Amino acid sequence: HWENAGYTSFEAFLASLASRKRKTIRRERADALPAGISVHWLTGTDLTESVWDAFFQFYMETGSRKWGRPYLTREFYSLVGEKMRDRILLVMAKRNRRWIAGAINFIGSDTLFGRHWGAVEHHPFLHFELCYYQAIQYAIEHKLARVEAGAQGEHKIARGYMPTTTYSAHYILDPALRRAIEDFLKRERVYVAAAGAELAEATPFRKG
Template identity: 45%
Template sequence: MALHVVSSLAELPAEQWDALLPEPQPFLRHAFLSALELSGSLGEGSGWAAEHLVYIDGGRLLAAMPAYRKHHSYGEYVFDHGWADACHRAGIAYYPKLLCAVPFSPVCGPRLLMAEPVAGLELLRAIPGYLEVEGLSSAHVNFTQPGLDALIGAEADWLERIGCQFHWHNRSYRDFQDFLDALASRKRKQMRKEREQVAGQGIDFDWREGHQLSEAEWDFVYACYANTYHVRGQRPYLTRAFFSLLAERMPQAIRVVLARQAGRPVAMAFSLLDGDSLYGRYWGCLAEFDRLHFETCFYQGIEQAIAAGLKRFDAGAQGEHKLVRGFDPVITHSWHYLAHPGLRAAVAEFLQQEHAGVLAYAEDARAALPYRQP
């Protein structure tokens, strides 16, 4: 087959890559992924090396998988640290491994991009052999969609793993009050109280598109983003240059809400937008304010989604605190090919038990949603 490995998206024409995308989601666009590479957010010293798998025939790009050679398991949000630890104890090398995902963002979407299904299937089936040739322990395809789930599930030795996120869905609400009216009385009062506490601190909010922020304001956005890592003693994944590159290349997809007190910015939330969904990605503040996180990250996003007529607001990973604010549990899927037969068998047994637990958790979560019962 015409399998090629590309170490930088700059090697591929943006129009050919974007032509493979089956939907307008921003995270797989050439502009987004190449901004990660060109800004130094990926590459030397990061533990992420671009290793995109592409199928090219006659100079035409027919299929592609955005992939990375990983030397750790950070920034993935499908946690396999336990598998790596087990390999270490058994004397098996777990790193490097191959990851097909959007770096640093647990967003579901297409992972096998293809103009022709035959080329996509050939690319998928080439992965086990590629791992063997390259000395990679495993391949991981995170946060997939049903079409790929069906395709990859029919292949031998791939293991499915499920998880649970929380997404807000717009049930044709006219405005935020209409959303509140759909909630049980106690939850409705709690949300009103939280919003009143923020307003009582003299904080208001200003929504911007990507082209409407100055470089000084992007400096503030980055300082807030980086601070969420610094307070935990961690290094931020993204560089300052990433935000300017993205604002230059795809400003129409960017939404930033600035929280201001007495005209001075004190916090921000950074989101991306596609045809029907808002994706809340990064947040940060430079001082502590009561309930500001909930307002900036959740209620502002819900208001924005309603005003724009969007169907869904995906506010990121984790989140029982999202559940009580009307975010529904959503099952996510990932797929894992582990070359070592013993490791594969052990992980398969673990995933079978985990699968039942995740489904039970999601069912319990649905029972805790704040909506009024019919």
């Protein structure tokens, strides 16, 4: 997760990073948005059916390559757009008056939840810009406490998203399977704690 330490701007966040990490992020942001690409925050009444048409195209294009079989339907986006439009933030990129990429986020009371992204054009670092840097910028400007950018991805650490232990609850009906999972989790918890501590050593923030 990225935690908002009371930053007043994206530059204030960058100032908290080690010099090399700060320079890398500045370069990535500049490279992600060459001449002709603009970024837009869409929420509420901005979420028209034509916008969802474009985003669904991104989802299908990227999902087919990354996940193999996209599982969300076009109707899903219309439904969440209708029921949760004020709790959704689409970060969309446009080039030549055409939407080319986007990331979907859900706005909580104090947290921005990043979920998935997609693109029909591929530009260096555009993924990082739409999914990570724009989310941080939005959280700072709207005084949100954190950004949760989803599971996995050690590349997020260098961009200010630190390892965070999360939890989920499940009821396993079969007793034998439940015992097997309990036994596995005893070992898994030790591994997760050790891995989290090791990854935290790679912090991009200035020390001291």
